[in-house]
Amino acid sequence: MSKTPSPAARASAGLADRLPRWLVPNLTGVHLVAIFIALLLIGLLLVPVAQVMIVAFQDPATGAATLQNFVDFFRTSLFRESFWNSFYVSAMSVVVATAIALPLAYITTRFHFSGSILIQSLGFIPLIMPPFVGAVAMQLIFGRNGTVNLLLRDWFGFDIPFMEGLNGVILVQSIHYFPFILINLSASLRNIDRSMEEAAQNLGSHGLRLFRRIVFPLAMPGYIAGAALVFIKVFDDLGTPLLLNVNNMLAPQAFLRISSIGISDPMGYVISVILVVFSVMSLWASFLFMRGKEYATVQKGGGGMAKRSLKPAEKVLAYGAVIFILLLVLSPHIGLLLLSFGTIWSFAPLPDGYTLQNYVTMWEGSKTFIMNTVLYAGIAATLDVIIGTAIAYIVLRTQIFGRKGLDYLATAALAVPGVVLGIGYLRTFHAIDVPFTDKPMASWWVIIALALMIRRLPYALRACTAALQQVSHALEEAAESLGATKRRSIQKIVIPLMTGGILAGFVTSFATAAVELSATIMLVSSNNDAPLAYGIYLFMQTPSGRGAGAALGIVAVIVVAIGTIASQIIIERDKKLKSSGDAH
Amino acid sequence: MKKAGITIEDLHLSFGDTEVLKGVNLDIRPGEFFAFLGPSGSGKSTLLRAIAGFGPTPKGRILIGERNVVGLDPWKRNVGMVFQSYALWPHMSVRDNVGFGLKERKVPSAQIRAKVDAALELVDLAHLADRMPNQLSGGQQQRIALARTVVVEPDVLLLDEPLSNLDASLRVHMRRELLRLQRQLGLTTIFVTHDQEEANTTCDRMAVLDMGIIQQIGSPLELYDQPENLFVANFLGTANILEGRVEVDGGARRFVTKTGDHLSLPDGNMDDGQNIVLRPQNIAISRTQASDSLPGTVQHSEFLGSQIRYLVSAGGTEIVVDQSHRAGQDWIETGADVHLVANTSSAVVL
Numbered sequence: 001m002s003k004t005p006s007p008a009a010r011a012s013a014g015l016a017d018r019l020p021r022w023l024v025p026n027l028t029g030v031h032l033v034a035i036f037i038a039l040l041l042i043g044l045l046l047v048p049v050a051q052v053m054i055v056a057f058q059d060p061a062t063g064a065a066t067l068q069n070f071v072d073f074f075r076t077s078l079f080r081e082s083f084w085n086s087f088y089v090s091a092m093s094v095v096v097a098t099a100i101a102l103p104l105a106y107i108t109t110r111f112h113f114s115g116s117i118l119i120q121s122l123g124f125i126p127l128i129m130p131p132f133v134g135a136v137a138m139q140l141i142f143g144r145n146g147t148v149n150l151l152l153r154d155w156f157g158f159d160i161p162f163m164e165g166l167n168g169v170i171l172v173q174s175i176h177y178f179p180f181i182l183i184n185l186s187a188s189l190r191n192i193d194r195s196m197e198e199a200a201q202n203l204g205s206h207g208l209r210l211f212r213r214i215v216f217p218l219a220m221p222g223y224i225a226g227a228a229l230v231f232i233k234v235f236d237d238l239g240t241p242l243l244l245n246v247n248n249m250l251a252p253q254a255f256l257r258i259s260s261i262g263i264s265d266p267m268g269y270v271i272s273v274i275l276v277v278f279s280v281m282s283l284w285a286s287f288l289f290m291r292g293k294e295y296a297t298v299q300k301g302g303g304g305m306a307k308r309s310l311k312p313a314e315k316v317l318a319y320g321a322v323i324f325i326l327l328l329v330l331s332p333h334i335g336l337l338l339l340s341f342g343t344i345w346s347f348a349p350l351p352d353g354y355t356l357q358n359y360v361t362m363w364e365g366s367k368t369f370i371m372n373t374v375l376y377a378g379i380a381a382t383l384d385v386i387i388g389t390a391i392a393y394i395v396l397r398t399q400i401f402g403r404k405g406l407d408y409l410a411t412a413a414l415a416v417p418g419v420v421l422g423i424g425y426l427r428t429f430h431a432i433d434v435p436f437t438d439k440p441m442a443s444w445w446v447i448i449a450l451a452l453m454i455r456r457l458p459y460a461l462r463a464c465t466a467a468l469q470q471v472s473h474a475l476e477e478a479a480e481s482l483g484a485t486k487r488r489s490i491q492k493i494v495i496p497l498m499t500g501g502i503l504a505g506f507v508t509s510f511a512t513a514a515v516e517l518s519a520t521i522m523l524v525s526s527n528n529d530a531p532l533a534y535g536i537y538l539f540m541q542t543p544s545g546r547g548a549g550a551a552l553g554i555v556a557v558i559v560v561a562i563g564t565i566a567s568q569i570i571i572e573r574d575k576k577l578k579s580s581g582d583a584h
Numbered sequence: 585m586k587k588a589g590i591t592i593e594d595l596h597l598s599f600g601d602t603e604v605l606k607g608v609n610l611d612i613r614p615g616e617f618f619a620f621l622g623p624s625g626s627g628k629s630t631l632l633r634a635i636a637g638f639g640p641t642p643k644g645r646i647l648i649g650e651r652n653v654v655g656l657d658p659w660k661r662n663v664g665m666v667f668q669s670y671a672l673w674p675h676m677s678v679r680d681n682v683g684f685g686l687k688e689r690k691v692p693s694a695q696i697r698a699k700v701d702a703a704l705e706l707v708d709l710a711h712l713a714d715r716m717p718n719q720l721s722g723g724q725q726q727r728i729a730l731a732r733t734v735v736v737e738p739d740v741l742l743l744d745e746p747l748s749n750l751d752a753s754l755r756v757h758m759r760r761e762l763l764r765l766q767r768q769l770g771l772t773t774i775f776v777t778h779d780q781e782e783a784n785t786t787c788d789r790m791a792v793l794d795m796g797i798i799q800q801i802g803s804p805l806e807l808y809d810q811p812e813n814l815f816v817a818n819f820l821g822t823a824n825i826l827e828g829r830v831e832v833d834g835g836a837r838r839f840v841t842k843t844g845d846h847l848s849l850p851d852g853n854m855d856d857g858q859n860i861v862l863r864p865q866n867i868a869i870s871r872t873q874a875s876d877s878l879p880g881t882v883q884h885s886e887f888l889g890s891q892i893r894y895l896v897s898a899g900g901t902e903i904v905v906d907q908s909h910r911a912g913q914d915w916i917e918t919g920a921d922v923h924l925v926a927n928t929s930s931a932v933v934l
Contacts, residue, residue: 474671478729480658481636481665482685482736488659492684496675 029487034394034406037387041409044454048424049276049416055427056269069266078248079267083274086250089169090234094181094227096174100325101181101226107318109189112309115322120186124179126329128560130515130533131176132239133553134332136540138172139163139244140345141335147349168244173234175329180233181226188222189215221289228286232279236417238518239533243540250275251419255522263426272420279415333557339550346543358547362539366552368528369535373514376445376531380452381509384460385502387453392464393494397473407461414458421451422522443525451519456509463508467501468494500574504567511563515556532556587614588649588739588772590635595644597627597634604630605642606796612774617766619775619783622793623819631793632742632776636665648739659688664738664771668745670729672717678704678728679713685736703735704728706765723754727761734769741766741773747782759786780820784808792816814934817861824862826899830855830933839933841899845878847928855933864906866927869894869916877923878903882916898924 059066073079108116126134141147142162149159162171192215200214238251247256254271261267310318340358342351387410394400395407413421429441441447471494479489495502517533524530527538532552539549590612597605604627612618620628633639635646637658645652653661672681682703686696704710707727717725726746733741746762747755763786766773777783783790784804792799792807792815800812804820811817814825828841830849838848839860847860873879880898892915894905905924907913916922 472669472671474667474669475673477636477638477658478665478667478671478673478732479684479688480638481661481663482732483659483662483688484684485657485659488688493673497673 030394030398031400033390034400034403037390037394038402038406038409040387041406041454044450045409045413045416045421048421048428051427052269052272052420052424053276055266056273058266060264060266069270073267073270076267079253079271082248082250082253082271085166085248086235089166089173089249090231092166092170093173093177093234094230096170097178097181097230098223098227100174100178100329101185103321104325105182105185105189107322109186110307111314111318112307113318115319119322119326124183124564125333126176127179128564129176129332129336129553129557130239130517130560131172131237132243132517132533133515133536133556134176134336135168135172135240135243136546137332137335137339137550137553138175139168140339141331142171143168145347150347150349163244165246169234169241169246169249172240172244172332173237174230175332176240177230177233178329180229181223184222184226184229185219188219192218224289225286228282228289232282235278235282236275236419236518238419238521239537242521243537251417251518254419254423258423258426258522263423263430268423269427272417272423275417275420276415279417283415336550336553336557339547340554342547358551362548362551362555365539365548366532366535369530369532369552370555372445372530373532376449376452376520377510377513379446379449380456380513381460381506383450383453384456384509385464385506387457388460388464388505389468389495389498389502391461392468393490396465396468397476410461411458413454418451418455418516418518418520419522421454422519425451425519425523442523445529448520448523448529448531451523452513452516455516455519456513459512460505460509463501463505464498467498467505470501471497500570504570504574507563507567507570511560511567514559514563587770589614589616589647590740590772590774591645591647592631592635593645593647595631595634595642595646597630597640597642599640604796605634608644608796608798610791610798610801612772614772615770616789617763617773617775617787619777619787619790620793621777621780621783621790621819623778625795626793627796628776628778628793629744632665632744632774635740635774636663636742637661662736662739663742664733664736664740665742666726666729666733666744666746668748670725670749672720672725672729672732674717676717677713678709678715678717678720681717681728682713682732682735685732689736699735703731706734706768707731722750723758726750726758730762730765734765734771739772741769741771743773743775745776745778747777747779755782762786792819794819809930809932811861811932811934814859814861817932817934822864822904824864824867824901824903826860826862826901826903827858828860828899829858839928839931841878843898843900845899846876847878847926847931848876849931849933850929857934859934860928861932861934862903862926862928863930864893864904865891865908866930867903867905868925868927869896869905869907870923870925871916871920873923874925877925880922880924882918882920882922885916885918887915894922896922896924 056069057065057067059068074083104119107113108119139146143149144159144161144163146163148162152159161167196218197210197214200210205213236251238255241247241249241252242255247253250271254268254275257265257271258268338351339345341354341356343353343355343357345351391406391410395403425447426442429444429447432441433439434441434444434446475493475497476489479493480486484492514531515533517537520531520534521537524534530538533556536549536552536556539545539552590610592608592610595605595608596603608627608631620631622628630639634642635648635653637653637656641655644654646654648661648663653663673684676684679700682700683696686699691699700713701710704713707730709724709727709731712720712724712728717728720728726749730746743762747758750758759782762775775783775787787804789801789803790807791801794815800807800816802810807816808820811820811823814823817823817825826839826841826847828839831838831840836848837854838846840846841860849855870877878898880896880903882894883897883902884895886893887909889909891906891908894907894916896903896905903924
């Protein structure tokens with residue numbers, strides 16, 4: 001056989017082949033999609049956040065680079081106090097959340113306890129309610145003149161300032177976010193091999209010492225990951241302090257400065273920089289702990305930790321603790337439900353009477369809110385899964401240069417607090433007009449939907465990536481070798497097989513975008529453009545609107561609950577279908 | 585059905601900086617059942633995937649029939665591939681899976697139906713047409729994957745470790761089934777495996793690969809009896825390799841080991857080299873000395889049923905000797921001094 005190239009090959013080796021490759025980019029459809037997504041992410045995430053950063057380091061008058069804004073920030077006592085308060089509230093919320101989560105995790109993983117399933121599922125309930133929704137209801141139960149304190153005063157003659165100032169924020173936040181610790185800690189505890197513990201016992205360790213030296217260190221990575229998440233969620237949160245009227249914290253200060261003084265005031269930007277720095281540090285810490293100490297603790301054949309039965313006295317104690325914690329955890333939901341069905345609820349342990357009137361008022365007053373929410377969250381979630389699927393495909397199945405960067409960029413949205421994104425959008429888009437009008441883009445409703453899209457993209461991307469990872473590459477190659485083009489095999493094999501995961505991602509994105517407040521509150525320019533979460537916030541501002549606000553809150557809870565359950569069911573069904581189609 | 589040969593010329597392929605195929609030349613005859621045999625990492629799967637059009641574009645030429653397919657999209661090659669994991673699409677019924685390729689080729693649906701039925705008949709699974717893939721056993725999935733591939737009448741059939749996901753007894757059955765099917769369809773077939781028994785029992789010829797290079801091509805018997813290098817000798821069956829040199833003493837040629845022992849070579853053997861390859865069954869073990877025997881000591885012995893395998897230290901190495909077992913035969917104990925007599929008529933000097 002001759003080894004010279006065929007005449008056809010030689011003819012095609014024209015000018016284009018002799019130039020360096022970067023001069024003649026061979027752009028396929030996938031390349032164009034990748035470039036489009038990159039531009040979108042740069043315009044909607046990178047540029048706004050960079051704007052915020054730049055303004056924070058700029059002299060407002062001259063535009064010159066300066067650290068003066070930060071000096072001014074730390075010279076103002078209100079800001080110093082806010083900074084300290086935010087830090088204190090976040091740290092204390094971690095402590096209280098740990099106090100709630102640790103007993104639940106310990107009891108369910110270490111003992112034969114019939115309530116385990118109940119705890120594991122009820123533990124998720126706080127997450128299906130936006131924290132600010134429960135805040136008002138909590139005030140009615142734990143506030144100075146709330147149910148608990150009225151009863152305490154009647155029976156014992158004293159009360160406890162659960163909800164006074166920062167205490168209120170800490171209580172609401174820790175009740176809302178403790179599941180992050182519970183989930184991670186339980187998973188870590190369950191992954192500890194029984195032989196680890198038995199080896200320590202065999203060497204003479206037992207009891208609390210065994211727990212302190214073996215069990216807890218092994219469970220530590222999971223705990224730290226959960227705790228870092230709680231810290232940053234609380235540090236960034238705007239809605240809860242705002243609704244509890246606690247304004248001397250960082251996020252509320254940023255919001256108030258921008259909304260009252262205007263977008264040229266540098267303090268909002270300085271606060272944004274601080275929020276972003278803390279976010280990045282927390283996420284990095286949690287990542288570091290999870291990576292550095294990911295012990296492969298479950299060996300082959302070993303089960304989880306040894307479980308033992310509770311003695312009768314211990315059983316009473318355990319049930320007592322669990323019931324107490326669950327009541328505490330469910331109190332926002334109970335309070336909200338009572339409030340939504342109550343007539344008047346003031347200076348009384350329970351509402352004076354019950355009615356459906358609040359739901360009627362809510363429905364009449366918030367049709368626009370609900371329609372807007374469906375529109376915004378629908379747009380956001382649809383774009384999220386489309387972009388998420390595209391990025392997942394580009395990262396996992398192509399060799400495009402910079403594909404990892406696309407993934408990192410989309411995921412970076414995790415580290416951008418909603419307030420910061422909102423401020424960035426205001427700053428970036430106030431100077432740009434909506435196409436074909438002379439209205440600034442910053443007050444255009446589409447911007448709200450796009451902000452929600454960016455905020456939820458990391459989660460949708462994870463869901464889509466997971467879905468694509470389950471579709472073995474061979475399934476696609478099999479289609480190609482049978483004559484299907486790349487586009488056809490994506491269309492007929494890859495997308496249909498990803499449907500479950502994509503749908504689950506859509507539902508989760510939709511449900512959480514529907515109750516997002518921190519970014520939207522910055523961007524809502526008129527009540528006509530406001531979504532549901534903003535509506536609840538408006539209702540809750542007046543005592544007479546609280547009932548209807550609570551009713552709207554119940555709607556929000558139901559939306560998120562249905563979304564969560566639906567996505568679980570979809571994922572389960574999907575898993576069953578795919579169980580053995582591909583032998584790998 | 586038309587038969588196409590495959591010619592591969594000077595094929596190089598790299599993943600990033602690692603060169604996985606380093607100049608492969610190969611000629612596969614039309615209608616041949618050919619095997620790529622090699623350890624994992626040898627490049628055999630990469631070579632198969634390059635023929636199908638998957639993975640990085642290689643340098644060199646791959647001719648299927650008269651057509652060079654390098655750089656051609658997989659869907660334009662008409663190459664049928666059966667994947668190691670079968671890759672049945674879980675969201676489609678068996679019928680839809682098998683009919684997929686025909687639909688892509690815009691075959692009228694009545695014809696698709698008939699062809700799918702015929703293909704399922706061919707693999708004896710016509711009764712499972714309406715099942716979903718996850719309702720099938722591993723062996724059934726394997727046969728559906730085969731039906732799905734042959735139904736489009738590909739020019740060549742590529743099988744990527746098709747038996748590796750089956751249990752041992754099914755594997756023997758399926759490889760006979762594969763051979764029957766290949767003969768019936770007359771398809772040029774390439775079978776990738778790391779299992780020499782699979783390759784020996786099915787293929788007409790095979791290529792042994794290691795480190796991205798074809799070490800030797802030939803029929804299973806040729807490769808076993810006439811290995812061209814130590815890798816092939818070692819990879820196919822058990823080989824005893826003694827180092828030394830060939831000496832000519834008058835007209836007689838003999839192999840002298842490092843330890844100074846002599847093994848006379850048969851008259852026709854004109855090989856030259858530093859190693860002699862002896863198969864375990866071509867060495868006799870005895871307690872008594874004979875001319876041209878190697879003295880040694882039994883280190884270990886195993887009873888394998890039809891034979892007894894001895895590990896004997898002799899000639900500066902450990903030599904494996906298989907002695908077929910007959911009832912009442914003597915079992916030489918560990919530590920005994922013995923003498924080995926090699927039947928050098930089948931030995932190869934490399």
